[in-house]
Amino acid sequence: MPDQPKPIRVKPRNLTARAAYRVPGNPANTRLDGSVGNCFPGLEMDVRDLDRRFFPGLVFNAVRVPLNPVPEAPKNTQGFHLVFVDYMYDPMLPDDSSEDWVQTLLSAYRGDIGTKLGTGRWFLSWVQQGERRIDMHDEDGTPYDGMMVWRFIRSLEAGSDNPVSLALVRRNHEGIVDTEPVELHGYRRRYRTEAGVFSDAYDPGELTQSLCNPWSHDFRDCGCHYWPSNHPDVVMAETDPAHALPTGQSYNPIKAETYLDWLRSDRSPAGNVAAFNTVEQNRPFQIDHYQVNQMWSDLPIVVEGRETGEVYEADIDLPDVLPYPSTAEMIADLRTRLAPMEMTLSLQYLYAYFTLADPETADTARWPTLKDDLIFARRALIEVAIGEMTHMRCANQLLWELQGKDYKPVLTPAKTLRFGPGPGKVYPRSLRPLTTEAIDDFIEIERPGGYIDRAYARCVATLEQRDLYERHLYTLAVRIDTDGDEHYLRFRQMKEVLAKYNTGEGLPAYLRPVEVGTEEQARHALDIFDNVKEGLHDAYVSEAGKDYPEAQDYLSQVRAEMKILRDEGEKLAADQIGIPFWPDHDP
């Protein structure tokens, strides 16, 4: 396929060019129904703004009860506060209307009532539609919160057979009504025309005025999972790629791998101290609301979990990583080394998962945080184990794509693992509980720039050659390569969270006593495990042959078996038995 011209950034200048240029964003005919309009507020508009003009000629604001009222502040400022009277261009109130109610309202606004509403603070006192009147205050006279009033206003019906009456009251500084109320009669506004277009009553910007801007005041409080304007909680510090050691590790691994609070207010090198585990703990050291407005541009861009400075170097190549000399050699390495390694890792992690204590039976009297930490550690560990299973599948996929009909599934775990810096060292595989030493090893296995990371870097470097390999093979290898960073982070978090339970006396409180059982003890679990392997074998073969429906059937079976295996593993662990995933275990 010939290369398309690289995109050229152009700027449309004259009117035809501007009119034809497609700007990324919502098309002009976007309707509210298709937009993200909600009351959080949303992205395109805040629906609460529609009700500000529910009654012709009046504009309200929904005022909430202040969270921390100042003693000197005026009393009872909450409610539906009349901002101003705005009848001149109200499409419901044309000058030449023949409707009596329109002319009555117009002469009220133009006359004494308009003047009266122009002094002091006026609030909605009640609304009435049909037989029902809603008072906007408690039985003891305390005005409702503005958001509650807003919900009542939402319930009003529009239309010529649904007249609306309302009363406005003036409250003085002490919150006391100090003059006669004003009663008005009319109809609720129809916010949209038949065609779905907003009423002309709304000025440009009025429906969006309360939207949160991702970089404004409260951006500080946006959670990392608030999708419209999320920000990272913790990040790794910027490192200079020139300062990497020949092994690929940073010359200062502690600095390079310490998680910092992205919102830390001390942005000097001295402020680069490890973030605490909870938002609440980090709060005192973060930039404050008012500072966000000034400092937002100082907050660094974060790529791949790391702060970046002036220049982001995509894909920093590990030194000395060369492509395989031939496809055959890459296939051989994937078959004999990488795919088996992934299977060993996933089983080691799965085994360790079952050694974690049951959160429900945790000794919360002695360890108040244990239950939460166990929930976290179990979840994190099973995610990593599943990640390795996915890698095993990806390695197999690379093989079937490269080998074609010569492909045979690789579902045998490796007997040894090589990991550590540089060329690494060879370790025997081992099924063991998640002890401090085990976590340290797992961290070492997943460390960015370590031996395993570099193993996949070779695949990436090979598959990167566009003229030789299809692009999706490259992305597959990249995915395996970059997942390691996430696993590394998870194990480091586990280490940090679980360290406090290791008192040096006996089994840490987060573990349960589990030993690798005999084949006899774990017969049922091993049968299930065999089913899993068999199912995966058949699924991979089907997928390699592009029979996707059949592959899907096998995979569904495997998933069901995996669920059973998990239950069985828990049951055995409760009896202190670990599943012997491989027979040659050396205790």
Place this chain on the structure above:
Amino acid sequence: MTQAPPDLRGLAGAAHFFDTQHGQHMLAVDGSRVFDVPPGSAAAWSGWDAAQQAAFLSGLGAGDAPYIDDAPPQDMPVRSLSLAVAQKCNLACTYCYASGGDFGAPARNMPWAVAKASVDRLIAEAEPGVRINLAYLGGEPLINRDLIRRTTEYATQQAQAKGVRTGFSITTNGTLLRSEDGEFFEQHGFAVTISLDGIGAAHDRLRPYRGGRGSFDVILKRVEPLLARQKRMQVGARVTVTPQNMDLPETLDRFVAMGFHSVGFSPMLTAPNGQHELDKPGLDQMLAQMIRCGQAFEAAVIAGRRYPFSNMSAAMHEIHRGTHRPYPCGAGAGYFGVSADGGLFACHRFVEDADGAMGTVTDGPDPRREAWLSDRHVHRQPPCTTCWARYLCGGGCHHEVIHRGRPACDYIRGWLHYCLQAYIRLSEARPDYFGAVPAAAQA
């Protein structure tokens, strides 16, 4: 300072690249869209094959259909008529397309019946709210002053009755203007165009009386009261450029200073007797002179001064709008010329010319009009289909193309190339000139 001459031809007519001090720019010919592009884009473009060029252009946002298709307009209502109210003239201009005013036919005045029929045709084809235009030409139209007045008043009255808006214009040599003409033109908001080919002797050489005497001083004396009077009326000067009157910047400056509402130049390309037609070196010289005028215009706009050089202001307006036209003008579509005896022709230049005859004003355009529109579409003009300037130019004046061909294409491309550059410069320096609010005023 010498620069390599810009490439004004190539690139197969889909895009034209040009540079200014603000960088590189591109005219996407389809839709006359102007873009800023990064430096080196022109070189990249010329290295692409047709598919890659098409992919790039489609990335600029135009739709699937081209802005201009091959179909000629159908059944366009007649909106503008020019009346050859007097097919005779008191001057003897050396290059006159009307051969001294009579178009080579017996000299005569237009009778009332023809003028009335012309107004009736315009009114009949106009819906309320539409604007119709009547242009009085000749010959020298003021020879038949009474008819102009009667026709104008009749048209005003008929238009008012039907709720139609009117525009009147007259092109005159200025020698016969009277004070009461100014009053009448002001009353009806005329666009008055005075043919002036230079200052003093330069004008007199080209536009003498039949006896050979110069006309410049007489014209000035008669035009000045109109210039002073213009409010609704707009008095412009139109200069036909021949090898004899090439001092355009001086002419422009002088006429602007005199208070003309607009001053425009057009090259003498075709004369019935071949006299004073511009040849290639002449057109090159004119282009250089036009660019000097354009630079004066740019300086004036940047300084916030009105400088009514109409070629330039029209070009700036059209480039900004992205005007793209399949024809150079409305001839034969919404616009026709009416001869003294009521013949309908493609435009005022084609009066009494069989090549442009299209019926009579009483019966309206006949089928020859359809054939004309189909034939004259710029997509049907062989040299135009690969020219980047085709939708800005429209293919060149029909009258000149039919009678002399296209000797001025390089001149037109050179001028438009300069205008595109000037557009970039002015839209950078004075966005307010194009209707944008300047950044300072927004703050």
